[in-house]
Amino acid sequence: MVALMKTSLDFSPQQRKLLYSWLLYAIGAAGIAGTLAFLVAMTRTPGVRILPSARAFQVILIAHVTFALTIWLLAFISTVWVWVAAQSGIALNRIGSWAGLITSLIGTIIISIPIALFQGEAVTTDYVPLLDTPLFFVGFVTFLIGVGITAATYLVGVARRDRAAGPLSLIAFGMACAAVAALVAVVSLGVAALRLGIGANGREPAQYYQSMFWGMGHSLQYVSVATMVVVWYALVGLFLGESRLNAKFAKAMLAIFALSPLASPIPYFLYDPITVPQRKAWGIALDSALSVPVMFLGPLLLVWVWRTRGEDVRAWLKRMPWGEPRVMTFVFSAILFAFGLTIHPAARQGTLRTPAHYHSVVVGGVTLAFMGLAYHMLSKLNRPVVWRRAAIAQPYLFALGLMGLVSGLLGAGDLGAPRKTYDAAVTGAAWLKPMIVMGGGAAIAALGGAMFVGIMAGSLLRRAESKRTVEIQKPAFVGSTGD
Numbered sequence: 180m181v182a183l184m185k186t187s188l189d190f191s192p193q194q195r196k197l198l199y200s201w202l203l204y205a206i207g208a209a210g211i212a213g214t215l216a217f218l219v220a221m222t223r224t225p226g227v228r229i230l231p232s233a234r235a236f237q238v239i240l241i242a243h244v245t246f247a248l249t250i251w252l253l254a255f256i257s258t259v260w261v262w263v264a265a266q267s268g269i270a271l272n273r274i275g276s277w278a279g280l281i282t283s284l285i286g287t288i289i290i291s292i293p294i295a296l297f298q299g300e301a302v303t304t305d306y307v308p309l310l311d312t313p314l315f316f317v318g319f320v321t322f323l324i325g326v327g328i329t330a331a332t333y334l335v336g337v338a339r340r341d342r343a344a345g346p347l348s349l350i351a352f353g354m355a356c357a358a359v360a361a362l363v364a365v366v367s368l369g370v371a372a373l374r375l376g377i378g379a380n381g382r383e384p385a386q387y388y389q390s391m392f393w394g395m396g397h398s399l400q401y402v403s404v405a406t407m408v409v410v411w412y413a414l415v416g417l418f419l420g421e422s423r424l425n426a427k428f429a430k431a432m433l434a435i436f437a438l439s440p441l442a443s444p445i446p447y448f449l450y451d452p453i454t455v456p457q458r459k460a461w462g463i464a465l466d467s468a469l470s471v472p473v474m475f476l477g478p479l480l481l482v483w484v485w486r487t488r489g490e491d492v493r494a495w496l497k498r499m500p501w502g503e504p505r506v507m508t509f510v511f512s513a514i515l516f517a518f519g520l521t522i523h524p525a526a527r528q529g530t531l532r533t534p535a536h537y538h539s540v541v542v543g544g545v546t547l548a549f550m551g552l553a554y555h556m557l558s559k560l561n562r563p564v565v566w567r568r569a570a571i572a573q574p575y576l577f578a579l580g581l582m583g584l585v586s587g588l589l590g591a592g593d594l595g596a597p598r599k600t601y602d603a604a605v606t607g608a609a610w611l612k613p614m615i616v617m618g619g620g621a622a623i624a625a626l627g628g629a630m631f632v633g634i635m636a637g638s639l640l641r642r643a644e645s646k647r648t649v650e651i652q653k654p655a656f657v658g659s660t661g662d
């Protein structure tokens with residue numbers, strides 16, 4: 180049987196401080212990312228075109244990806260390491276924990292300088308679109324090292340934990356796999372830098388950076404998806420308690436998240452490093468290996484949920500807490516992730532089908548799941564959710580908006596609308612209608628995102644209450660949770 184979480188572990192003041200700091204930092208990044216997303220989306224919406232020039236569009240697009248894909252996701256993943264460690268009785272080294280947080284924060288500050296000053300040539304490569312200035316690169320690497328320190332601190336904590344406490348819980352094991360993948364990402368970037376040298380030095384910058392970040396980008400996909408699966412299991416475990424799934428099988432699947440990315444530095448040694456992204460077989464192998472554990476762990480989770488339904492499905496559906504944000508974020512996350520998998524961009528390269536695919540997978544799947552756990556973390560920090568009614572509506576608005584955004588991008592992409600293009604917003608008459616749908620969806624998603632950031636910031640910035648008060652505020656259906 181899978182032991183999901185150790186029960187009723189109270190967090191120490193030190194654990195709470197670390198969790199609070201990471202969470203606040205991640206929420207800050209989400210707020211910036213969301214504002215930038217709104218600007219990008221409103222510029223691509225026909226008739227709105229909020230940004231005045233192609234240059235402004237490119238810089239803001241790069242800033243959006245930096246804060247959304249890199250900083251928000253990895254800062255929240257680091258928050259999950261801290262939460263799972265405290266939840267599972269894993270002691271984190273104090274110096275390592277704080278060094279990881281402070282280093283990441285310094286990286287974020289450095290990276291923000293060229294963005295705020297609009298410095299450097301915009302290179303809109305995959306994985307890490309960037310402003311080609313030394314500060315951006317240094318900031319990015321510093322941020323990533325901070326995440327690497329946090330991942331390493333978690334793994335050391337796992338290795339040193341008291342074996343008498345029993346086997347590692349599923350979520351603790353899953354986050355260990357994510358930590359291994361994160362360290363492989365750091366190593367991949369180091370290997371790429373060694374093999375390619377620092378600076379494009381006459382080479383085409385887009386090609387140079389695409390090669391530089393290829394291995395790291397693939398490994399980070401494993402980190403995000405592994406953490407999303409862990410968060411799914413944690414959220415479902417909150418409501419259903421102990422699962423009756425086969426722990427050995429689930430752990431074997433999770434281990435794929437740690438083992439597969441080990442291949443990502445290899446191509447830099449086998450070929451001319453600048454040609455690595457063109458070695459399609461490696462990319463396809465890494466993508467395919469990423470989908471294997473999800474294909475098993477996703478349905479397995481749904482089996483677990485379904486098994487709890489009892490005889491009367493209608494009554495069960497009625498009893499479902501449709502107004503509970505932690506449940507609804509999970510439900511929408513699973514739907515949007517599954518949909519995103521079915522619209523893989525290979526069908527129409529270079530079109531808006533690509534952002535349709537990963538906004539469904541990464542924003543719909545990963546971010547919605549993270550939002551659910553973020554709400555839950557508040558209880559561990561003795562802070563009740565402020566604006567509870569808004570919190571009930573928030574996952575619905577965000578998911579509905581995303582569905583509009585994704586279907587608009589998909590429809591326009593299938594008509595051939597190019598990605599990352601300023602002028603195509605107006606000139607592409609053929610995809611006018613889907614782009615209007617995209618803009619409407621983006622506006623609703625931005626509202627849902629802003630509500631999440633507002634609710635989280637409002638709750639975190641309030642004074643902590645005594646534990647007793649928070650317990651009373653728990654909804655009635657949270658009965659036999661693993662919490």
Ligand code: HEM
Pocket residue numbers: 212213216217219220221223240243244247248251305531533534538541542546584597598599600620621622624625628
């Ligand atoms: C975690 C959250 C998010 C992540 C990781 C993310 C990631 C990205 C990435 C990587 C791109 C680059 C486009 C490309 O490579 O083709 C992008 C572009 C874009 N994003 Fe997001 N995004 C997030 C949230 C959002 C939200 C909430 C919205 C809408 C409100 C949004 C709207 C857009 C739009 C319209 C583009 C431009 C597409 C194009 O012109 O190619 N994003 N995003």
